[in-house]
Amino acid sequence: MSLEENPDVGVSHGVPQELVEKVLGHADANLNASLDRLFQFLRIPSISCDASYAPQCRQAASWIADELSGIGFAASVRSTIGNPIVVAHNKEANGPHVLFYGHYDVQPVEPLEAWDSDPFEPSLKEQPDGETHIVARGASDDKGQLLTFIEACRSWKAVTGHLPINVSMFFEGEEESGSPSMETFLDEAGEELTADVMLLCDTYLWRDKVPAITIMFRGILEEEIEISCASRDLHSGAYGNAARNPIQVLAELIASLRGANGEVTIDGFYDNIQELDEETREAILKLDFDTDAFLRNAGLSQSAGDTAYSVLEQIWTRPSCEINGIAGGHYGDGFKTIIPSTALAKISFRLVSGQCPERMQSKFRDHIRARTPADCKVKFTSFGGSSASVISSRSEYLARARAALKQEWNCEPVLIGSGGSIPVVGVVKSRLGLDSLPIGFARSDNRHHSPNEKYDQSSFHKGIRSWIRILAELSRSTTGQPSLLDGNITGTDQA
């Protein structure tokens, strides 16, 4: 897999460039109308983690479905046990079929007093640097971002009456609450959402003027272990030395998981890992990533990871083992001289390509069991796991998206990794078999989940333009059928 390669993208079919320019021009001319629609959407306080906002979540779902119906999609609001999911289809073309994902729910707004303006009354705030901020809860995460795709579709429809490829969309209303209804929904929807590739935009630009496509996400394995020794808390005077202390046991187990260079010491942990090819590795090393600033931003001055790898490699391409939580005995105010009966830790592993969560779970548990002393019981609880996802550098969809972004941004888009994962990417891969192309236009200072969340107007505008170009480029794909729009300007400007 190469981050640099820009395959020769065929232009033998697909929509002609003049038509693309017309659609772009329409989007430019109608930006204010697009902003008006975004403002309508942002005014709906669709907070998913507070059940009292369930009606507003349903209102946001209906708003999207209405907008999509208005531009010719077959759109509907599907009930779940939680907030509804919007599904929409426009499958008139013969080209490839993309599935677009976004979420209409937003984070809560507390502390309200930290906002400079009403979080649900969006405002445009001009900046000294000439940028204009769209300030509201959800402006960037994810209402503004998802609307870039819908507005791109609108412009195609307005100018040509059609979309250049087949497009399905689904929007959930529980992303900020752990997506509890998603898996069941996908299991039931199944074939209806089958497509060639998933597009989503819940991601960031690499730099303010440099777009990015995330081509690899780490997988994850989440485990809890509880160590039990005595049948009750003991007095540390009465039993100290003689009674096995579960916190001591747990600490020794945790210490046994990593070596001096940060490497994970579980037997076979690194087996079967598909190492990056030299080209990809070099591309990562060549990225203008400011490691010092990255660490400084977290109050750190040096990496704790394996020194054989750069920090970007450590977080994107190497598996990790992190203790996410630990508790045992008395940890509140004051002091209680007890030997507790139990102690627990929550431990997660970030996995890379080649590591199977189920195999890793059994290796981890074997490691723990082999080191748990007599008289101790260990209880494992799984919080789930998912494999790493990597899109092949040979994917034509990836090449087409890169080409489209390069046209719009006048620079080579950066192919990046992500140390974390967007849950829907893994679920859609496992349920529907789809690879994903996450292409977002947020900036790192957009204050997601924080007061004064904003989206740059240029992100919104260039986001719409980027998707217009990506839809056109994808229509030129050799893997799909010729588009309805191939070589013909059949649409009329309906706006």
Place this chain on the structure above:
Amino acid sequence: MSLEENPDVGVSHGVPQELVEKVLGHADANLNASLDRLFQFLRIPSISCDASYAPQCRQAASWIADELSGIGFAASVRSTIGNPIVVAHNKEANGPHVLFYGHYDVQPVEPLEAWDSDPFEPSLKEQPDGETHIVARGASDDKGQLLTFIEACRSWKAVTGHLPINVSMFFEGEEESGSPSMETFLDEAGEELTADVMLLCDTYLWRDKVPAITIMFRGILEEEIEISCASRDLHSGAYGNAARNPIQVLAELIASLRGANGEVTIDGFYDNIQELDEETREAILKLDFDTDAFLRNAGLSQSAGDTAYSVLEQIWTRPSCEINGIAGGHYGDGFKTIIPSTALAKISFRLVSGQCPERMQSKFRDHIRARTPADCKVKFTSFGGSSASVISSRSEYLARARAALKQEWNCEPVLIGSGGSIPVVGVVKSRLGLDSLPIGFARSDNRHHSPNEKYDQSSFHKGIRSWIRILAELSRSTTGQPSLLDGNITGTDQA
């Protein structure tokens, strides 16, 4: 120091045995009146951990002061910032001067529904084995126990008009709440409470029919360490591998504190320890202590301590290092994939003779600092400490008390250690320079701090008789002045 040695106790002076028998007879004849007084005392709900019971605590203090005044003590209730402390003196004799300690406060009673009768309406419950249980909160801890000493004094006064030695007493009302007023009180009381030895009875029999004197307590050092790495909680996807994880660091530090055989690995930890002499060690090994039952009672089957020592040695005579609490990151329900910014542990060391808490603190902190990786900060918080206390086997007071107990129980009293410490023992040693003789008559099944707390009527009765004999034996001490009662029967039975 020998646990076996029974020095030849001189009988050249002190009260004659016939007089002791008269006093014992008085106590026997008046047991019901003693029980009536105990019931009055038990009816006062002097719960110290709940400030709304402060008036009842004051009532309990006044009750004791009135009782002591009634038998000729100069008794008063002294105010503190918390519950008052009762101080009483009877210093008419020329013999040795003992200071008796007890506490009039009790534990709360929740869960109330687990009690078979009202915790503050004491009742006598006859048992199939012929024993009678006094059931009430505080029956054993410590109202019933402390009253054994007061009732012994009452009998002496009733029969002879005097006590055979000088007696001072103090009773606190915050023992169940950490004794926050005690140190200030002792600092201020100072000389007023100076005596030759402290007696207390907040301890247990060795077996139902075998009394015990606790001759050694372990000291303690209580430390909290907090490890800080990043300046905020980090996303374990975004930073996993690169960011130092404070839970991992803390686990490795804790693991570094103990070796494979349970030994503490802090440099110099065992320096200067005064090892037991061979005799004492053999006496401990000969005690009829059921190690298996001790461990089984805690749900354990084997000791985690240094196998070079018996379990009794491990808990009485060897220093320990126990992790009493630990917390970091997200340990509640669910899973949060964070790398927390901090993690903390509460760690206590039980110390033995020769180990200085201040020196141990600096060795511990040096150990931690030397192993804390770059980019981590460690913050230490001290929760205090105290040295081990050991009464010399050559103490004549100890020998006298043993002799008295042997007369009453018809067996050799057992000299034992305690893995914990009774805080007042250390404080009185450091503030007033007094050694302590803890002699209590509770049984291990007395349900201290639990529902249906009870005191065996035989404990109460034989406790009174034991103290009558101990006061007589102490009057024969060569270290004190001849008692007023020496060789003369001067009192009359006043009951």
